Amino acid sequence: MSYQNILVETENYITTLTINRPKKLNALNRETLSEIHDAFVELESDEETKVIILTGSGEKAFVAGADISEFADYSVEEGKDLAARGHKEVFDVIANFKKPVIAAVNGFALGGGLELAMAAHFRIASENAKLGLPETSLGVIPGYGGTQRLPQLVGKGRAMEMIMTAGMIDANQALQYNLVNHVTPLEDLMELAEKLAGKIMKNSTVAIAQAIEAINANYEDGVNGFEKEIEGFGKSFGTEDFKEGTSAFLQKRKAEFPGE
Structure with a gap:
């Protein structure tokens, strides 16, 4: 454009x-x-x-x-x-x-x-x-x-x-x-x-997106930022980035996040 x-x-x-x-x-x-x-x-x-x-x-x-x-x-x-x-x-x-x-x-x-x-x-x-x-x-x-x-x-x-x-x-x-x-x-x-x-x-784009949402929630009236954090934390466990990040840590190698 x-x-x-x-x-x-x-x-x-x-x-x-x-x-x-x-x-x-x-x-x-x-x-x-x-x-x-x-x-x-x-x-x-x-x-x-x-x-x-x-x-x-x-x-x-x-x-x-x-x-x-x-x-x-x-x-x-x-x-x-x-x-x-x-x-x-x-x-x-x-x-x-x-x-x-x-x-x-x-x-x-x-x-x-x-x-x-x-x-x-x-x-x-x-x-x-x-x-x-x-x-x-x-x-x-x-x-x-x-x-x-x-x-x-x-x-x-x-x-x-x-x-x-x-x-x-x-x-x-x-x-x-x-x-x-x-x-x-x-x-x-x-x-x-x-x-x-x-x-x-170098970090997970999926996790960063969840972090942005959770941090911003702290400044929204009527929104419980802690609940948003808990929700985002839980969602992370279902991502390919989490699998890659934890595997890389345990295998002592650099993570190659797929962004999924």
Whole structure:
């Protein structure tokens, strides 16, 4: 499938999805969000993809925010629909994706950009990265999960401060806040992302999918995460990956997981 605003490249079972609007600092417009949705739908069944790296083109920005010009004149109902569609079609899709999604934050990750990064399963950042949710400076609140995912990651107090002040934090602060897992020079960012993806791919894709579901269950209202873990643990015993993993361990050899 061809896209106008994103690049999708797969090599060695790692798919890099790059937001490609450098003149707009990779800002998210409706067309870009639609393309991200379509790409993830396609990647879900793509046997050549085991890990997705999400990043932005150029050296200045991951995603500098949403394209404000598109919604500046929206009504209350249109605004609500914008957020609901974004959650359903993009941000929740990424958060609950069965294949690991790593956000490689290269530069500015602001507003919808930080929300996109937070939807990924974890984040790494370049030393020049700046992260923040500046929506209150525009008279609006984060609408793509920022008020929910940011406190989960950095704690309520820090999330309140970041959202209320509309300020940015640098990569090292983000690391201290547990918003990102690693910080590296910009030129090493993709190499680190691919190294982490390589470590992930040594393990069972089936087990990883179950782990993602169980971990996410802890943050869902009305869902017992422990019960989800027990269910996933039990399912593991019926997989070919479990048979291979345990056999390899007992035979003191490297496991070759079939992904079944």
